[in-house]
Amino acid sequence: MTKGVKICLAAVGLIFAISLVLTIKFLSPTGRDASKEDVWVEIEQDNKVLYRLNLADEPDRVFRVSAPDGGYNEIKISDGKICVSDADCPDHTCVKNGWLRYDYLPIICLPHKLVVRFCEGGDSE
Amino acid sequence: MSTKKLTELSILTAAALIVFVVELRFPDILPIPGVKLGLANIFTVYAVYRFRANEVFLMVLTRVILGAIFCSNLSALMYSLSGAMLCLAGMLPLHKIIPVKYLWLCSIIGAMLHNTGQILAAMAIMRSPAVLPFYPILLTAGCIAGAFTGICAQLILKRKLPSDKKQ
Numbered sequence: 405m406t407k408g409v410k411i412c413l414a415a416v417g418l419i420f421a422i423s424l425v426l427t428i429k430f431l432s433p434t435g436r437d438a439s440k441e442d443v444w445v446e447i448e449q450d451n452k453v454l455y456r457l458n459l460a461d462e463p464d465r466v467f468r469v470s471a472p473d474g475g476y477n478e479i480k481i482s483d484g485k486i487c488v489s490d491a492d493c494p495d496h497t498c499v500k501n502g503w504l505r506y507d508y509l510p511i512i513c514l515p516h517k518l519v520v521r522f523c524e525g526g527d528s529e
Numbered sequence: 530m531s532t533k534k535l536t537e538l539s540i541l542t543a544a545a546l547i548v549f550v551v552e553l554r555f556p557d558i559l560p561i562p563g564v565k566l567g568l569a570n571i572f573t574v575y576a577v578y579r580f581r582a583n584e585v586f587l588m589v590l591t592r593v594i595l596g597a598i599f600c601s602n603l604s605a606l607m608y609s610l611s612g613a614m615l616c617l618a619g620m621l622p623l624h625k626i627i628p629v630k631y632l633w634l635c636s637i638i639g640a641m642l643h644n645t646g647q648i649l650a651a652m653a654i655m656r657s658p659a660v661l662p663f664y665p666i667l668l669t670a671g672c673i674a675g676a677f678t679g680i681c682a683q684l685i686l687k688r689k690l691p692s693d694k695k696q
Contacts, residue, residue, distance in 0.1 A: 408626035409634065416637050420672045426665035451657045494602050500557065508662045514651060515604050519659045 430508040434522060438484025445486055445504065447479065448519040456523065459484045471516035479520070486520060488513065530584070538580070538588050542595075545572035545588075549596045561663055564670045567640070567678060569596070573613075574620070574636045574682035578629060582621045589613050607654060608647045615646035629686060636679025640671040 405413075436443045438459040447455040447469065454469060464482045466489060471477070477498060480489035488498040488511055498513035498520075510521030549569040558564055569592065576585045593613050597606040619642040620635055627635045644667040651660040 405631075406626070406628075409628070409631050412623070412627060412634055412638060413631075416634060416641070416672070419641060419668060423665035423668035423672070427669045430662055430666065448657075448659070451655075494604055497561070509666075510659055510662075512655075512660060512663075514608075514654065514660075517655050519655075519657070521659070 430506060432507075433505050434507045436507075436522060442525060443484065444523050444525055446519075446521055446523040448521075450517045457481070457486075459486060469516075469518060471518070473516075475516050477513055477516055477518050487511070488518075488520065491516070534580075534584070538576075538584055541572050541576060542588050542591050545569045545592050546595055546599065548572070549592070550599055553600050559666070559670070561666060564667060566674050567643070568681075570616075570636070570639070570643075570675075570678045571681045571685070573616070574632065574639065574679055575685055577617075577620045577624050577635070577639075578632060578682070578686055585621065586617060589617055608650045611650040612643040612646035615649075616640070616643040618642070629683065632683040632686065633676050633679030636682060637672050637675035640675025640678070641668055644668055644671040 441460065443459040445457050445459055446453055447457070449469060450472065459481065462481045462484075466478060466480045468476045468478050475492045477488050477493070478490035480487050485503045487503045488501065491498055491513060493513050493515040495515065498511050498516075498518065501511045504511050504520055504522065507522055510519045512519055546569070548571070552566060552568050555566070558566075572592075573585070573589055576588055580588070590613075593609050594606070597603055597609065616639040620639040623635050623638060644664070648660060648664045648667065652658060
């Protein structure tokens with residue numbers, strides 16, 4: 405084993421270990437519970453906040469967010485949970501993602517530049 | 530470029546495309562864009578060790594563009610293209626340092642660079658760091674997938690070029 409291979413191996417091992425730890429941290433479900441406390445979520449498109457909602461107060465409903473290019477994402481709120489229930493983007497990753505359940509990982513629709521994520525307590529709607 | 534070389538590269542590209550299209554039929558492992566096995570990269574890693582840099586570049590460019598057209602997802606072209614180019618930029622110089630025996634290591638580094646390229650492209654398109662938390666997840670998955678494709682390429686390469694074993 406040459407020196408170059410050893411350096412590469414050490415670097416790969418280090419990056420793998422760090423990303424594994426972060427993956428486990430990011431994939432732990434959120435402790436927020438809308439039936440007990442205020443849970444704020446943010447819906448952003450193209451870097452602009454469109455909605456700031458408190459899931460504890462929101463009635464069950466379905467509404468559409470239209471993308472600048474004419475597409476849409478259908479947001480569903482039910483029992484204090486939020487998800488993207490339908491979209492006309494090509495990959496449908498946002499729909500497959502299901503309910504928003506991670507503190508660190510937002511629901512993202514890359515083609516429509518849409519982000520749905522938890523945020524800290526809001527003062528304004 | 531000789532006809533023999535041209536034919537060889539074309540067949541490899543075609544085979545990589547078939548694998549790519551077949552892999553699209555696999556169900557998603559995680560609902561995260563970009564997490565997949567990347568079986569077509571077996572051919573990329575193989576080509577890196579078998580052909581010259583410009584030949585590999587042409588082969589990968591053809592595969593990425595045709596792959597995006599075949600799966601009619603041109604919006605994903607930006608991510609795969611930036612990923613593939615960064616991956617090649619790392620693997621082409623690295624394959625001179627890393628012998629065939631440790632090819633899987635080169636493949637893992639390539640996979641990591643591929644993920645880096647994808648995330649950078651996504652950040653550039655979204656103009657926001659919202660996708661950044663997905664980076665460690667992509668890296669973890671990329672390491673495992675990269676090791677797998679690397680081992681596959683190593684097995685093929687050993688059969689093709691027994692003389693390389695001694696390197």
